[in-house]
Amino acid sequence: MGFLDIDNATKSYGSVRVLHNVDISVEEGEFLALVGPSGCGKSTLLNMIAGLEEITSGEIRIRGAVMNGVHPSKRNIAMVFQSYALYPNMTAGQNITFGLEMHGVPKARREQARQRVARLLQIEHLLNRKPGSLSGGQRQRVAMGRALVRNPDVFLFDEPLSNLDAKLRVDMRTEIKKLHQTLGTTVIYVTHDQIEAMTLSTRIAVMNGGYVQQLGKPQEIYDTPANIFVATFMGSPAMNVLPARVMMEGTAPVAETALHDGTPVRMPFSQANLAQWAGRDILLGIRPESITDENTADRTSGNIARLTNRVVITEPAGSDTFAIMTLGGRDVIARMRSDAKVAPGIDFTFAVNMEKAVAFDPETKERIAS
Amino acid sequence: MRALIYLVLTLCALFYMLPLYVMLVNSVKPLDEITGGGMMNLPQVFTLVPWARAWSSAQIGVEPTGLSPYFWNSIRMVVPAVAISTLLGALNGYVLTKWRFKYDTILFGLMLFACFIPFQVVLIPMARMLGLMGLAGTTRGLVLVHVVYGVGFTTLYFRNYYAFFPTELVRAAQIDGAGFFRIFWRILLPSSGPIAVVSIIWQFTNIWNDFLFGASFADANSQPMTVALNNLVQASHGVKEYNVHFAGAILAAMPTLLVYIVAGRYFVRGLMAGSVKG
Ligand SMILES: Nc1ncnc2c1ncn2[C@@H]1O[C@H](COP(=O)(O)OP(=O)(O)OP(=O)(O)O)[C@@H](O)[C@H]1O
Ligand SMILES: [Mg+2]
Numbered sequence: 001m002g003f004l005d006i007d008n009a010t011k012s013y014g015s016v017r018v019l020h021n022v023d024i025s026v027e028e029g030e031f032l033a034l035v036g037p038s039g040c041g042k043s044t045l046l047n048m049i050a051g052l053e054e055i056t057s058g059e060i061r062i063r064g065a066v067m068n069g070v071h072p073s074k075r076n077i078a079m080v081f082q083s084y085a086l087y088p089n090m091t092a093g094q095n096i097t098f099g100l101e102m103h104g105v106p107k108a109r110r111e112q113a114r115q116r117v118a119r120l121l122q123i124e125h126l127l128n129r130k131p132g133s134l135s136g137g138q139r140q141r142v143a144m145g146r147a148l149v150r151n152p153d154v155f156l157f158d159e160p161l162s163n164l165d166a167k168l169r170v171d172m173r174t175e176i177k178k179l180h181q182t183l184g185t186t187v188i189y190v191t192h193d194q195i196e197a198m199t200l201s202t203r204i205a206v207m208n209g210g211y212v213q214q215l216g217k218p219q220e221i222y223d224t225p226a227n228i229f230v231a232t233f234m235g236s237p238a239m240n241v242l243p244a245r246v247m248m249e250g251t252a253p254v255a256e257t258a259l260h261d262g263t264p265v266r267m268p269f270s271q272a273n274l275a276q277w278a279g280r281d282i283l284l285g286i287r288p289e290s291i292t293d294e295n296t297a298d299r300t301s302g303n304i305a306r307l308t309n310r311v312v313i314t315e316p317a318g319s320d321t322f323a324i325m326t327l328g329g330r331d332v333i334a335r336m337r338s339d340a341k342v343a344p345g346i347d348f349t350f351a352v353n354m355e356k357a358v359a360f361d362p363e364t365k366e367r368i369a370s
Numbered sequence: 371m372r373a374l375i376y377l378v379l380t381l382c383a384l385f386y387m388l389p390l391y392v393m394l395v396n397s398v399k400p401l402d403e404i405t406g407g408g409m410m411n412l413p414q415v416f417t418l419v420p421w422a423r424a425w426s427s428a429q430i431g432v433e434p435t436g437l438s439p440y441f442w443n444s445i446r447m448v449v450p451a452v453a454i455s456t457l458l459g460a461l462n463g464y465v466l467t468k469w470r471f472k473y474d475t476i477l478f479g480l481m482l483f484a485c486f487i488p489f490q491v492v493l494i495p496m497a498r499m500l501g502l503m504g505l506a507g508t509t510r511g512l513v514l515v516h517v518v519y520g521v522g523f524t525t526l527y528f529r530n531y532y533a534f535f536p537t538e539l540v541r542a543a544q545i546d547g548a549g550f551f552r553i554f555w556r557i558l559l560p561s562s563g564p565i566a567v568v569s570i571i572w573q574f575t576n577i578w579n580d581f582l583f584g585a586s587f588a589d590a591n592s593q594p595m596t597v598a599l600n601n602l603v604q605a606s607h608g609v610k611e612y613n614v615h616f617a618g619a620i621l622a623a624m625p626t627l628l629v630y631i632v633a634g635r636y637f638v639r640g641l642m643a644g645s646v647k648g
Contacts, residue, residue, distance in 0.1 A: 050541075052545075072545045078541070081538045081542060085536060087543070099545070099546035102548050325638065354543075
């Protein structure tokens with residue numbers, strides 16, 4: 001039993017089920033990111049934890065106490081909304097202490113709490129202003145202040161950064177991470193931005209269509225995705241997924257696929273149990289950064305495969321250059337150093353780090369476990 | 371071209387102002403100047419006596435009280451009726467948008483329907499209801515009638531306004547520990563200025579100008595200004611004091627004019643508010 005338990009929770013609107021048997025257990029002090037495409041049920045799950053949506057079946061417990069039917073204000077949670085939801089008729093300061101006032105905290109203590117939070121978030125100079133006259137970033141801080149002031153057991157964030165511009169978003173991301181490190185409070189954080197999820201969280205739950213697809217540490221999710229959905233959702237550019245056939249060279253399984261002109265090419269697997277798939281088709285998953293030029297190839301890897309293939313186009317992106325080729329009939333992206341000598345139309349020798357490659361069952365789309 | 375437009379507009383404006391002009395000039399003339407013909411002339415002798423008579427000594431029905439007691443009757447009726455119907459409308463709008471329940475749209479549809487029931491249809495059932503409740507012929511009875519009749523409109527206004535009010539604010543307040551009424555008082559109402567002005571102006575003018583309910587349900591002690599004005603003008607005995615009638619009519623119209631002048635500029639803004647996002 002964890003600090004926050006979501007136990008077989010489902011949610012239906014009428015006959016439409018939008019969340020299916022969600023099981024997540026969060027330890028105290030964890031930062032759990034709920035990530036997934038639009039409409040997958042992230043907000044719904046968060047609102048169920050907050051008590052803003054009823055739980056159709058299953059249980060949610062905080063510190064072992066069942067929360068089903070407990071009023072949101074009695075759960076000792078605090079929430080930051082996507083729109084910030086600052087009360088427009090109150091000043092920033094009043095916004096921050098409104099919750100304390102509702103809980104009957106005496107004025108002097110409210111004042112203290114407000115000063116403490118304002119100092120922490122560096123918004124002392126904004127306390128007397130109305131939300132309407134604050135910038136997006138400032139509103140964001142006030143909204144965080146309103147959540148922080150209550151010393152909750154759990155912070156719930158619903159896409160708190162999605163209304164900010166790109167630069168501010170990165171800054172606030174760092175700030176949220178720092179805050180979590182300072183305060184150590186448990187956080188559930190909803191986002192559809194997989195980079196936010198990767199950088200902030202201690203664990204990630206990847207959701208799709210109302211199901212939790214995978215729950216694990218960011219690196220686990222990235223390196224060993226449970227299925228093709230998770231593999232392609234996490235990471236940017238997305239993981240390359242291409243058809244291949246498992247062949248045997250002696251006792252070692254290799255992946256056979258086709259170059260741009262149809263010439264077969266073989267790359268040895270590091271995963272020995274794929275021998276059981278000999279002669280069968282799989283889907284091969286390779287991250288763009290696992291395909292480079294020979295000089296940049298990961299020297300710690302014990303399994304680098306080389307292949308020479310036609311470059312279709314290149315996309316310079318400052319720090320890297322992406323080269324796109326046709327492999328197994330699919331567009332495959334390679335992440336090259338920006339000074340790599342790739343150009344459209346040339347034949348280039350790529351180094352593929354097969355230690356990091358994963359194989360998926362083409363029927364179930366699940367990863368073939370090693 | 372521009373000059374032509376302005377000319378036409380000015381002429382139209384003057385044409386619409388004409389009745390007001392006639393009322394004003396004739397209310398400050400001695401009676402013989404009017405009966406002598408010359409309705410359109412400016413007064414030769416300026417006098418405020420007709421105004422004083424209309425307010426405090428003209429014959430209304432059988433009593434020479436002037437309009438003043440009826441003015442206060444109207445105030446005693448219109449202030450609570452406007453306040454209660456606006457507040458109820460706000461509360462209804464809040465529930466219909468933020469505490470949705472099964473069949474709430476049907477309920478709202480029925481309330482809207484109330485806006486389109488002609489006054490005449492409800493006269494007899496309403497008279498019976500007031501009688502049963504012991505409110506016949508009282509100001510409280512009139513307040514009740516106007517609240518019941520107005521709440522459809524005020525609900526419509528507030529519901530449409532609150533539909534654009536972010537539901538996340540209500541959720542944030544719930545997490546902060548505010549209950550149903552606290553959220554209403556502390557979060558929604560303070561942000562309802564524009565639509566409250568619309569509701570108040572609408573209700574005030576309708577209730578103040580109402581004649582039918584006043585004539586049907588009030589007794590001599592609770593008659594509103596409009597009914598008294600009618601009695602003043604219709605008085606069958608003695609000479610017709612047109613100058614006093616004009617003064618009385620202006621007195622009766624004054625409060626609605628005042629409300630428009632004070633709050634009118636918020637009216638259009640409030641009506642637009644929903645469409646541009648509140
Ligand atoms: N009140 C409701 N009635 C019916 N269906 C609803 C209701 N609220 C949400 N849904 C459905 O539930 C599903 C999950 O919605 P939810 O808001 O949790 O998605 P989300 O993952 O937060 O998406 P986004 O990233 O767009 O915010 C959606 O398909 C949505 O249409
Ligand atoms: Mg959402």
